[in-house]
Amino acid sequence: MKQRLPSLNALRAFEAGGRHLSFTKAAVELHVTPAAVGHQVKALEQDLGVRLFQRLNRTLVLTEAGRALLPGLEDIFYQLAVVIEEFKRRDADRPLTVSLPPSLTAKWLLPRLERFRQLHPEIDVRIDATNEVVDLIRGGVDIGLRYGSGDYPGLRVDCLMSEEVFPVCSPRLLEGRHPLCVPDDLRWHTLLHADYPPQNDYWPDWSMWLTTAGVKDVNASRGLRFNRTALSLQAAIEGQGVALGSRVLAGGDLKAGRLVRPFELSMPVGFAYYMVCAEARSEEPRVAAFREWIIAEAGAS
Incomplete structure (x- = not known):
C-alpha cells in the first residue's frame, strides 16, 4: 500500500x-x-x-x-x-545527429562543417547521409535538411536556400576541338545525368533544359548516368562531360574554378532546402545552436 x-x-x-x-x-x-x-x-x-x-x-x-x-x-x-x-544532459553524451541527402552532405555541408565545430567544440555531430525521409520525432535523429515544399506538419521548419539548375563543366571544355560556346555545341559532348530524388517535376532534367534552350538536335537520354548529383558533378570536374548543376550543390566548385557555367540560361526550381526538427526539441541548446549556425551559412552562400 x-x-x-x-x-x-x-x-x-x-x-x-x-x-x-x-x-x-x-x-x-x-x-x-x-x-x-x-x-x-x-x-x-x-x-x-x-x-x-x-x-x-x-x-x-x-x-x-x-x-x-x-x-x-x-x-x-x-x-x-x-x-x-x-x-x-542525457543528449549531451551522444552526438547531434543530422540527416540530409548525400550530395548535399558532400557538396555543401561538409565544406562548412568545420566552422560549426570551431564555434561549438562541445557539440559532437553525426552525419546521416541518406535520401530517406527519417522520423524526426521518434527516429533518434535531431535535425533534418530536406529538399521540398516546406510543408512538414508537426515539425519546426526553417527555410534555408532556394535553387536553380544550369549546365556546368570543366573549364577545359571551353577549349579544344569543340569548345562549348552555345547550347547547340552540346551535341559534341557527353551529357551527365543524376538519376535519384529529387529528380522529378520540380527538378529540371536535361530534356527540360534543352527544350527551354531551344536545342533540338541533342538526344537528352544519352550519356553517363549516376545515382548521386555529387558523382555527376565530379565527372564534370574530371572533364568527362557536362552536368546539370545547381546553385547550392555546384556553388563551391564554381567558386573554386573547378567548374564553370558555359551558358547563362538557368531554370528555377519550385522547391527549396529546409531545416526541420521536432517542435518539442527546437529550443534545445544543441539544436538551436546548429539552427542559428546553418541559417547564417545558408544566407552567406
Whole structure:
C-alpha cells in the first residue's frame, strides 16, 4: 500500500524557507510570493500536525520539529536536482545527429562543417547521409535538411536556400576541338545525368533544359548516368562531360574554378532546402545552436 506523502510544493516551500530562514528569500528562489510560501508551509504543518517555524522578535526560526525535518529534505531535493540535471544532459553524451541527402552532405555541408565545430567544440555531430525521409520525432535523429515544399506538419521548419539548375563543366571544355560556346555545341559532348530524388517535376532534367534552350538536335537520354548529383558533378570536374548543376550543390566548385557555367540560361526550381526538427526539441541548446549556425551559412552562400 502506498504511503500518502505531503504536497511536493509544500515540502519545497518549507525546505527553501528553512534554508534561508526567510519566506521572502524563499519566494524569490521559487518565483512565488512570500504569502504563497507561508500558505504552503501552513498546509504542511497541518498535514504533519506539528509547527515547523516560529517567529522570535520578527526573526523566523525553526522549531525542534523543523530542525529535524530540514536536513533530510535538503538532501532529497539536492539528489532530485542531480537526477534532473543528469536527465537534461542525457543528449549531451551522444552526438547531434543530422540527416540530409548525400550530395548535399558532400557538396555543401561538409565544406562548412568545420566552422560549426570551431564555434561549438562541445557539440559532437553525426552525419546521416541518406535520401530517406527519417522520423524526426521518434527516429533518434535531431535535425533534418530536406529538399521540398516546406510543408512538414508537426515539425519546426526553417527555410534555408532556394535553387536553380544550369549546365556546368570543366573549364577545359571551353577549349579544344569543340569548345562549348552555345547550347547547340552540346551535341559534341557527353551529357551527365543524376538519376535519384529529387529528380522529378520540380527538378529540371536535361530534356527540360534543352527544350527551354531551344536545342533540338541533342538526344537528352544519352550519356553517363549516376545515382548521386555529387558523382555527376565530379565527372564534370574530371572533364568527362557536362552536368546539370545547381546553385547550392555546384556553388563551391564554381567558386573554386573547378567548374564553370558555359551558358547563362538557368531554370528555377519550385522547391527549396529546409531545416526541420521536432517542435518539442527546437529550443534545445544543441539544436538551436546548429539552427542559428546553418541559417547564417545558408544566407552567406
